[in-house]
Amino acid sequence: MPQLSLPSPVMAGGDLLLRTHLGLPVLARALPCCLRLRVPARRRGGAPPLTAAKVDIADVVGLVRSSDAADPKRRRSRDGEEGLAFRKVATSRGRDVHEEDVVGGEALEFDAAKGGGEAGGVDGSYLSETRFDQCAISPLSLKAVNDAGYERMTQVQEATLPIILQGKDVLAKAKTGTGKTVAFLLPAIEALSTLPNSRRNQLRPSINLLVMCPTRELANQVAVEAKKLLKYHHSLGVQVVIGGTRLTQEQRSMQANPCQILVATPGRLKDHLENTPGFSTRLKGVKVRQISHIAMKKDYKFINTVKDGDEETHSQVSQMFMVAPLDLHFSILYDVLKKHVAEDADYKVIIFCTTAMVTKLVAEVLSQLKLNIREIHSRKSQSARTKVSDEFRKSRGLILVSSDVSARGVDYPDVTLVIQVGVPADRQQYIHRLGRTGRKGKEGQGLLLLAPWEKYFLSSIKDLSISEVAVHSVDATTQTKVKDAVRKVEMRSKESAYQAWLGYYNSNKTIGREKSRLVKLAEEFSQSMGLAVPPAIPKQILRKMGLNNVPGLRST
Numbered sequence: 001m002p003q004l005s006l007p008s009p010v011m012a013g014g015d016l017l018l019r020t021h022l023g024l025p026v027l028a029r030a031l032p033c034c035l036r037l038r039v040p041a042r043r044r045g046g047a048p049p050l051t052a053a054k055v056d057i058a059d060v061v062g063l064v065r066s067s068d069a070a071d072p073k074r075r076r077s078r079d080g081e082e083g084l085a086f087r088k089v090a091t092s093r094g095r096d097v098h099e100e101d102v103v104g105g106e107a108l109e110f111d112a113a114k115g116g117g118e119a120g121g122v123d124g125s126y127l128s129e130t131r132f133d134q135c136a137i138s139p140l141s142l143k144a145v146n147d148a149g150y151e152r153m154t155q156v157q158e159a160t161l162p163i164i165l166q167g168k169d170v171l172a173k174a175k176t177g178t179g180k181t182v183a184f185l186l187p188a189i190e191a192l193s194t195l196p197n198s199r200r201n202q203l204r205p206s207i208n209l210l211v212m213c214p215t216r217e218l219a220n221q222v223a224v225e226a227k228k229l230l231k232y233h234h235s236l237g238v239q240v241v242i243g244g245t246r247l248t249q250e251q252r253s254m255q256a257n258p259c260q261i262l263v264a265t266p267g268r269l270k271d272h273l274e275n276t277p278g279f280s281t282r283l284k285g286v287k288v289r290q291i292s293h294i295a296m297k298k299d300y301k302f303i304n305t306v307k308d309g310d311e312e313t314h315s316q317v318s319q320m321f322m323v324a325p326l327d328l329h330f331s332i333l334y335d336v337l338k339k340h341v342a343e344d345a346d347y348k349v350i351i352f353c354t355t356a357m358v359t360k361l362v363a364e365v366l367s368q369l370k371l372n373i374r375e376i377h378s379r380k381s382q383s384a385r386t387k388v389s390d391e392f393r394k395s396r397g398l399i400l401v402s403s404d405v406s407a408r409g410v411d412y413p414d415v416t417l418v419i420q421v422g423v424p425a426d427r428q429q430y431i432h433r434l435g436r437t438g439r440k441g442k443e444g445q446g447l448l449l450l451a452p453w454e455k456y457f458l459s460s461i462k463d464l465s466i467s468e469v470a471v472h473s474v475d476a477t478t479q480t481k482v483k484d485a486v487r488k489v490e491m492r493s494k495e496s497a498y499q500a501w502l503g504y505y506n507s508n509k510t511i512g513r514e515k516s517r518l519v520k521l522a523e524e525f526s527q528s529m530g531l532a533v534p535p536a537i538p539k540q541i542l543r544k545m546g547l548n549n550v551p552g553l554r555s556t
C-alpha cells in the first residue's frame, strides 16, 4: 500500500503540502488565491532544504511547512525542539543556515506604492518595473519566459523571486490573476534544473515536484504554464494526471515521457499510487501526512503585495448585487445577458451556479433562449469539460454556465462579466469567482443575484465596493419568452436541479437550519422552474440529507 493518504481537506479543495524523498518541492495549489512556495537553495548536489508557504488572500488559514516530513527521526526532533532540528537538518545537508538567517514570521511589506498605481505596479498595472532579464534565473528559463511573452515581472513575482532564489521561506499575498502560478513554478523549475544530471537522466526519474490541484481544469492549466517555462529545459518533463481520463493512457504516457514534475488532482493521484506499478517508488519520499500535522515554521518571510487598507478585490472590477424573488431570476438573468451582449461584441461571461445540476438547468434554459451558451460542471465527461474549457479560453462571444469547478485559479483571459446566481459558499468563494474577471489589470464587472432570504450573505462582503442595483423591470414579452424556454426544459433536468438545490441549501448553515422554511423555499425554486408541484425525491437521498419525515417533501 503506498504511503500516501490524502487528507480530507485536500479532497474538499483544501491545501496539501508534502515533500519528496529527494527533498524537492511538492506544491499544493488548492486555493489559487494562495501562493505556496517551497524554497530550495540553488546549489549542486544534495537535497535542498525545504520550505513552504501559503497564504489566503483574506486570512492566513494555517501555514504549511513540511521540511522534515520524510524523515521520522527529524520529525520527532522537530516536534520536540521546534527550530533547533531545522537548523541541524539544514546544516547536515550542507546548507549554511544560522539562526540569524531565519526570520521569525517577519513581515516584509512589499512596497506596493512603489509603482504609484492603485495596484502598486507601474501605471496602476499589476506589473512591476523589473524585467525577468534583471534577475538571476537560468538562460533557459529566461528564453522560455520571453517566448511566453512575459517581459516584466508581476508584482508578486518581483517581490518573491529574489528571496526564494536565496533559499528563503516565503509567504506571499497577492490578488487574483496577478501571476502566482509563475511565481511558484519558476523557482521550482530553477531548483530542479540545478540537480545533478545523474538524478535527472534516468529512464524513470523520481518525481521531484508534485503540484496538487483541486480541479482538473486547473491541473491542465498549471501543466500548460509549466510546459511553457520548461520549453528549453529539455531534460525536464511535466505530466498531468487527472480524473475522468483513462488511467492506462496516463500510465503509458508516464512511461514514454519521464517527468520530474507531476500535476495531479488528488483522486487520480491516489489511483496511480494504488494501481500504477513503480509509481509509489517514484514518489517514495512522500509520506502519510495530514496537513494539520504539518506546521509552518516561524522562519518564513511574509511578502504582501496588497497595500494596507486596500480591498481584496480589484478596483477596476465593478461589483453589483441585485435582490429579487426567485421566480424573476431567469428573466433577470436573460435581461442582463441580452444587454451585456448588445453592449460588448467581445463579451465573455461566466455564470456561477450553486451546484452541478442547477448549472445544467440554467444552461438549458439560456440555450433555449438562443444565447451562445457552454456548460461546465463535474457531471460532464472530462473530454467535454476539456473541450469547453479550451474553447472558452480562446474565444469571445460566449457565455459559460459553470459550477464551482471554474471558481478558483482558472485563467480565462478577458472575461467581461461574472454573474453569481444564488448565495456563494462563503466570502472567499465570492472573491475567487469574481476573480475570473479583471485579470492582469483588465476591467470587468461582477453581479451577484440573490433571493431576498439570501441577503444575509451581504454582511460578509460589506467591506468590498459592492453596490446594489435595482431589480430590472422585465417587459411582459420577455417574461413570456423566458417562461416558454423554462417550460421546454426536460422534466428530468428540473427534478435533478430541485434535488441538488435542496441539498445545497440544506447544508447552508443559515438557510438549512430551519427545515420547514427550507422546504418552502425549495418549493419557490420548483415554481420558478414552472412546476406546480415539487418533484418527489428518493427516500434514500432524503435520508442522506437528513430530511426524511420533513413535512412538505415528497418521496419516491
Ligand SMILES: Nc1ncnc2c1ncn2[C@@H]1O[C@H](COP(=O)(O)OP(=O)(O)OP(=O)(O)O)[C@@H](O)[C@H]1O
Residues within 6 Å of the ligand: 032, 033, 034, 149, 150, 151, 152, 153, 154, 157, 174, 175, 176, 177, 178, 179, 180, 181, 182, 408, 409, 410, 411, 435, 439, 440
Ligand atoms: N510576468 C508576467 N507578465 C505577463 N503575464 C503574466 C506574467 N506572469 C503571469 N502572467 C499571466 O497572468 C495570468 C494570470 O496568472 P495566474 O493565473 O498565475 O494568476 P493567479 O494570481 O494565480 O490567479 P488566481 O488567484 O485566480 O489563481 C496568466 O494568463 C499568466 O500567463
